[in-house]
Amino acid sequence: MNKIIFQLALLGFFISMVLFGITSMPLLEVMVKAFVVCISIILGGIAIITIVRFSKPPDGKNESPETGGAHETPKQQSMNQVKAKDPAAGKNTYNQKQKEKPLPA
Helix, strand or coil, rough: CCCHHHHHHHHHHHHHHHHHHHHHCCCHHHHHHHHHHHHHHHHHHHHHHHHHHCCCCCCCCCCCCCHCCCCCCCCHHHHHHHHCCCCCCCCCHHHHHHHHHHCCC
């Protein structure tokens, strides 16, 4: 991600150099403003990545699905409750039903 942020900052730097260069500003002022744009893109990218990284919930590796972890959908929670009451609930019973039917003659 650091490469992406740096490349976007360089892109912003050169685009701002062109845009500020079109105006009748001195070259040093154009470069300073383009550098400020470059640094602001870098800091903004780092801030966005930091916010996204720390706003995600934990991956839940320490929680088992049977405990009703916080990362389960309501459907998963209800299935876990059904499984707790009936151990056969949620299992594929297709093969069992096929065995019960008589074969066609």
